[in-house]
Amino acid sequence: MDSGELLARYEQMAVIRRTEKAAHDLFLQGLVKGTTHLAAGHEAIAVGASAALRDDDYVFATYRGHHHALARGATPEECLAELMSRATGLCGAKGGSMHLTKASTGMLGSYAIVGAHLPMAVGAAWSARLRGSGQIAVAFFGDGATNIGAFHEALNLAAVWKLPVLFVCENNLYMEYTPIADVTAVDRPAADRAPAYGIPGEVVDGNDVVAVQEAVAALARRARAGDGPAVLEAATYRHFGHSRTDPATYRPAEEVERWLKHDPLDLARGRLTELGVPEETVTAADERARDVVERAVEAAKGAPPPDPREALTDVWADGSAAWRT
Amino acid sequence: MDSGELLARYEQMAVIRRTEKAAHDLFLQGLVKGTTHLAAGHEAIAVGASAALRDDDYVFATYRGHHHALARGATPEECLAELMSRATGLCGAKGGSMHLTKASTGMLGSYAIVGAHLPMAVGAAWSARLRGSGQIAVAFFGDGATNIGAFHEALNLAAVWKLPVLFVCENNLYMEYTPIADVTAVDRPAADRAPAYGIPGEVVDGNDVVAVQEAVAALARRARAGDGPAVLEAATYRHFGHSRTDPATYRPAEEVERWLKHDPLDLARGRLTELGVPEETVTAADERARDVVERAVEAAKGAPPPDPREALTDVWADGSAAWRT
């Protein structure tokens, strides 16, 4: 990856980081209702993977999906407006933090039932193959999702039909508050299970955007060539708690410290320096990111609430919600 | 295994074989309604496994479960009466062929939703451990069941909690009419997946009652000692079609022939001869089996139908079915 590309990745990660920070602050200010699951710390996975995909590939994410929406073309303003229940939100304030979706760019949704989207990604890959479009589908999911039945069914079906789909596990060591190691029979919850489906299972440093992009690019090439699905397990860590105001006190201080030192933005910054990119250039990227997110916060704050009548639309394809005559 | 024991196994297998044949004939005569899934060909798995278990261990089976009910103490008469909708049936004609159950001997049911009973067996093993009873639980299931989500969840939970439960797959090469190899990503649908749960996965000749008994005995010892669950994949073949009157024409003639030559009863008979058991002794066992099943057919035929009022009982533990005041 050349320095220009890496700088672009860096800036995108910085935008995500700041958007997540803004979401956190807005939550504390009472401007975000319901719940949020922030992806600060996971940026390199979304950004690295997206960079390795074609624009028309499909992405499916979880309730912790802000980074994927942003990496696939949603703007911070659209995302924050959604979280703040504004009419201008990505989903018109009908979805909320857990369901960010930008279908127009192939980001086909964030799903809040653990594991449910894995079969959907398989189906999108099947569809791509049936249409001969050359697209692939990628499902991002957590370590905890590897213990649910849908994971098993999805991977087997994808393998049997040799579909162009990648299963990217964001292993951040925890379900909600319980260490994944306490409830999983193997060390690498995703990668160690790939052999049960006869497919490759790779492990990558999920905080290294370059490594992620390379790994996804290689597996995507393979999938597009008709060689079938693969599992990629990306090791990472979340900077915030699981959701809302969880202080994550269940995580050992030493562990937190070690991982914060292995921050995706720091890693990228280090690589940029190695590549000879001047500090001012990086700082300028940071500033652009800051500006974008600040403007987004203001714009979202100023946006109107949804029209209450919107509650009774969008059930059916014709826009209506009528269930009877 | 000494010749006396083996003869006992042989006779039990002969009883099962004849009960299945009787069920088949009664079905063709219109005396058995609904559907049946016969286990002729699978006898060695039920008989070998049961012989390796304690009387108070738990067994969970599928809709193809006649052999397990019989091996765990249900009489041919009780089973056939159930199939023939008689009041004297194992479940009072409320369950039918797919739900044979003999709770008093730890045969805790036959379940007709593929894979559903695997978590139940895990729960029974958990219960045994909580009560410190030293019991184990065994779930028998088909090759097709290895692709359903409940399989994955059950094996992971059993492994994480290190429970005394055995997962015994009766791999008869087919789901209903589709070869298991066409829809499964690995060669050994059960055994090849055991590593995904960090537990042993063994393969055994499921038509060799001695091999099955030894394999189950070893894994049961291990489980009882606190070393956790295991998978045993028993290779076998069904003599009849999948259900009812399925002629199983989807199976290659050569394959059928090969497997019929590898019949569990023939194998056991061969071993008995090797052990010097005289042919008359074996023939006598066969005759006893024939008599038992013939008498069972007559008794079941002569038994009364269920009282229609029974339809509205047994929903609740108090025997009633009232859902409202």
Add this chain to the structure above:
Amino acid sequence: MADVITYREAVAEGLAREMRRDASVVCLGEDIGEAGGVFKTTAGLLKEFGPERVWDTPISEQAIVGAAMGAAMTGMRPVAEIMFSDFLACCWDYLANEIPKVRYMTGGQVTVPLVVRTANGGGLGFGAQHSQATENWALTVPGLKIAAPATPADVIGMMAAAIRSDDPVVFFEHKGLLASKGAPAPPEHVVELGRAAVVREGADVTLVALASMVPVALKAAALLAEEGVGAEVVDLRCLVPLDMSTVLASLGRTSRLVTVEENPYQGGWGATVVSVVADEGFGLLDAPVRRVAGECVPLPFADALEEEVIPTVDKVVAAVRSLAAY
């Protein structure tokens, strides 16, 4: 064109017509290919359309319906078979939480034009886990269209409407009707979803029925006619959209209502119909509304027991008589 076709043949025919018309229609399910489905309702499809249109799956209900959803979101019109409707429970998350909600929760960004077909209902001695009428499960979930045809021609016409629908449709094929015969459907036959049919006219009482309960209601109506009671029979055809206009219009003529449903009384679809009537049709009613429904127990195996649980012609006649006496 044959004189009569069976309901079973109508399913395969309905699928084939749409597959011929639209290359984006693909089928997936267990044993639906070479085997033609355990109920032979996909017989001939693999042969005509080949393995790129008719896909055999593992026993993975979640993957089947989940994959259908993903394909529907990306340009295909998948038709997923869930072999017995009881097994919808194995992929209920997709029916309850994913498929019907994704359009709404994305603010209308995606459509999910899929059909989940399934063999529904009892009366065949298949026992507690293979005999349920589960259309009421789907009724609890806003966002699913629910079709349950009673005749071969309706199977074809409603299948066409379901597959062409841009909304998800759960399509209940009644096991007890598979062998039944009826007039074939003309070419291009489409029965709009959400249109009930008055299948017999009568002036004294309205019987509202669905799927296998339609012939039960019709037989009851014939018996009642001998007693001089005119029963009008409404075949709802769909639960969503629910054609209450037709029901209320009929009630306007008869002033008496009996629903006939295979669902257990508790939580059955008849309750929803009756609750609309008890509100909007209250002024039309001359007598209590009665529901002939399944007993609130699991389905037993033995015929003699199953008959106690599922509505029969006798039970319908008795219910109507009890109202006439009112």
Add this chain to the structure above:
Amino acid sequence: MADVITYREAVAEGLAREMRRDASVVCLGEDIGEAGGVFKTTAGLLKEFGPERVWDTPISEQAIVGAAMGAAMTGMRPVAEIMFSDFLACCWDYLANEIPKVRYMTGGQVTVPLVVRTANGGGLGFGAQHSQATENWALTVPGLKIAAPATPADVIGMMAAAIRSDDPVVFFEHKGLLASKGAPAPPEHVVELGRAAVVREGADVTLVALASMVPVALKAAALLAEEGVGAEVVDLRCLVPLDMSTVLASLGRTSRLVTVEENPYQGGWGATVVSVVADEGFGLLDAPVRRVAGECVPLPFADALEEEVIPTVDKVVAAVRSLAAY
């Protein structure tokens, strides 16, 4: 004993009381141990009872409920937590096909004394997949008892009854009520399942409500009282057993009925209540029966939208007024 306790505390207290009384009571679920549950409804249990009584599980809803079933069949009294009631869809096979049927289909050979606890309902901005009131799903399945307490004392009393029950019970804890406060329960408090409570008397109309809709109905009743309309409020407490005696007795006093439910109108529990009334209580009715129910759409995220979908005090008052005008 504290003056008041929260509904949230009552859940943990109810569990603890039974765990003290009976060593065969064990809990399992996601994050219920050290973390005390995501809603803190199992706070303190691990500390008091240790890891052999309180088990953290993987994210495996089928294994959780399936294992609870196996344990219940073999001498334990497991209490399984499914974090949000929407996730019941992920283990629906156990709720729909296994747990409620196994006793019946074995001819009474086994009992399944288990409780599945789950956080139910909306109003908190959790969106389409974490906000549903799903007690009506359970109502479609004969063989499940269904409890949905509205007050802390009822939580404790009904939890005791549920855990002591030899029948399976689905226990709906309403998320919107967790922070609400009420009188603590006296020692040995047991509220028999299937007994509704008349929580406010009134002569003009009966409001039948459940769980979080009970306070909504009570608030509506207070407003209506100002207008001179006496609303009697019945807290159903359970859907199965369904206490229709209490509802019909109240109707005998008021002659008017409005049900107040969080379920969507289509397939909601109110429909079943109304259908019994439209039959057995027809002669008592002076006006149409009205259901104030959820709109037939998924739950939207934004507060302003969610309020349009879930019943509110205003909607209840309006419904009653419209009847009074009748």
